[in-house]
Amino acid sequence: MRMRAGIILVGLVLVAGCSTVVTGTPTAGKVQRSGPAGAVPAGLEQFYSQALVWSGCPQFATDDESRQAFAGRGLQCATMRVPLDYAKPDGPAATIGLLRRPADDQQHKVGSLVINPGGPGASGMSAAAGLYSSDSKAEVFKRFDLVGFDPRGVGVSSPKVHCLTDQETDRQRLEPPTTDVAKIEAENKDYAAKCTQRTGADVLATVGTRDVARDMDVMRSVLGDQKLTYLGFSYGTRIGTEYAQQFPQSVRAMVLDGAVDPDADQLDEQIGQAKGFDGAIKDFIKWCVARADCALGHDAGAAQTKLEQLVNPLKTRPVAVGDRQLSFSDAATGIIQAMYSNQLWEPLNTGLTELAQGQGRVLMILADAYLGRGQDGHYSNLQDAFTAINCVDQPQLKDRAEVQKETEQLAEAAKGTFLDEAQPPVPALDVCAFWPVPPTSVPHRPAVTGLAPVLVISTTGDPATPYQSGVDLADALHGGLLTFQGTQHTAFLQGNECVDDAASSYLIDLKMPAEGTRCS
Known part of the structure; x- marks a missing residue:
């Protein structure tokens, strides 16, 4: 969650998943259809079952940050279609940029780990590329396809807020x-x-977290995951919380690090x-x-x-x-x-x-x-x-x-x-x-039933998202709390072995850390 500049700013249809690969031309990349998987809302079948065209990432770069991040080896990029307005699924579409770093151990892969780094407004594609290079030995990289996305209006996604x-x-x-x-x-x-x-009121009306969470459920399906495994940092915890409220039955596991309190006003x-x-x-x-x-x-x-x-x-x-x-x-x-x-x-x-x-x-x-x-x-x-x-x-x-x-x-x-x-x-x-x-x-305070246990990580000296926000979010979602003692914003996959081991064990094996666990 980026610092605000003071007062002057600020019916489901159950279907079985499948996976097929369709041969594409070399310039188009590999066309892969892995969905629909899991629950599909009525009227949105065309989006939940779409194929993705995976290709090299450099062609997707839009700025210095993405040009550097997307140059990494083994990275795959694609775009996904979603309704600009979910109330009008047959109307104009938006595209969401995706970056995937395939799991090292494909034979024992758990599924996709979808990440968002926060902001709001930060590129999840660049974050996913950088996150892997920061600690390539982490167990989660062996067992999950790491998937970062640029939320609607951001980065590679289109139409873009300008x-x-x-x-x-x-x-x-x-x-x-x-x-x-x-x-x-x-x-x-x-x-x-x-x-x-420069952006259009119709686009500005649909860039909120409510719609980003809906996009993430489409993503879950087209990636071929029956249920979502998610890692959200900072504002990304707000996206995760919103997803948990809209699609509680579709959550497999969720790590929310640097929690934004959804009940806190500006x-x-x-x-x-x-x-x-x-x-x-x-x-x-x-x-x-x-x-x-x-x-x-x-x-x-x-x-x-x-x-x-x-x-x-x-x-x-x-x-x-x-x-x-x-x-x-x-x-x-x-x-x-x-x-x-x-x-x-x-x-x-x-x-x-x-x-x-x-x-x-x-x-x-x-x-x-x-x-x-x-x-x-x-x-x-x-x-x-x-x-x-x-x-x-x-x-x-x-x-x-x-x-x-x-x-x-x-x-x-x-x-x-x-x-x-x-x-x-x-x-x-x-x-x-x-x-x-x-x-x-x-x-508002989340009211969620039927949600799998989620893990909230909160840092005692976090300047952007206070420690108590993580305590409150874990309580609201009836989840587990992992405390990191330090002065920084977020902690997972940043070199602390205690945090990394505890959160990785949860994501891979669904093993929640013991109550009261503290890392430093």
Whole structure:
């Protein structure tokens, strides 16, 4: 779950599965029909039984990230058709991009492990390619075909959410912070209008998590799986939770890591993230001041003030980085990016040392990574999709009195934190207040019956999705909870043997870790 930018943003028919391979031309790839499998909703048979054309992945690349990720050996890519609007299955179709890395041990393969890395708006195809290369020895890679997908509107999938041009995004990043409510609202209204014009209201109306979960059930069937085995990180846990509510009988196993609390509203999420990132920054400071080369000195009590002194001048005097400029917004974004993993603390310290010397190369790299800007200057649609999906997953807040009240609550909760100093909350209507279509879901506590036991992984020092959210989600889904003690966002398949072994055993053998299991 990516950090919100404060208050200013934000009848079944049972059929048997089968598998046949149809010979295709070399340029078309291999045509494979593995479905329909499992439960198929009436009226959607044409989608649940479709064949997939698997071919090399480089031709699917759309940006620097995907070009690098899709170059890996042994990867297969395809696109899948789904209704743009499930209420009109005979109407226009959307396509969903898929990437598959076949299981090492095909003879003892369990099935497909479908993954989503979160965002919302992140590419599951790129994540699946990168996840394998990060730990190719993990047992799950031997026993599952790893399948990543770009949710509707994202990355390879089409039609794609598109709001700002590359040049418009670059200009937006250079704007100094403002508390001018009228200016903020005018920009938010303009952004929503551009999204509508460049994407289409019909597409924006269908990019929410409700419809992504429906797409995932089509995917389960065309991959030939009677039931879904799923791994969701961050916002991907919201997709998993939604799928569990819509298709509880079709879940085989589900790992939800870095849980988004489905019952939390936008204010709850903002307060949780303000506190979470503040805790992560404090942990970074403790790590930093113990080093001889710490850019913030060696006094933990004075380090946050030093941090603010380094970045605040950028509000009026950006730092040149080649033919670009590092703005205050970029520096703050780079710092936030580094809080997602302690493996980025070393680069962050280097970036802050550079900033003290009037340079901004490393902080710009960190900010570009967060915002999806490639070396060629082209942005992925991560940020546009993030906004579009959130705007149909949350109620629209247009009552100015309520906005004022929530702003005050957020300001009180964030008082004294780096984020509060960087950009105090402003009582302006956010982008979603000007969105052209209504939400398709609202925060609520899941009520699910007939669901197989699911495993929730929650990290004690997670800055983006607080630990308690995982506790609450495990309780709501009557699932198991695996606790990881650390400061990072998500934990599975990131090198911790305790977490990897416990979650892999669950996914492969359906063996839930013992109650109260903690890893560090």
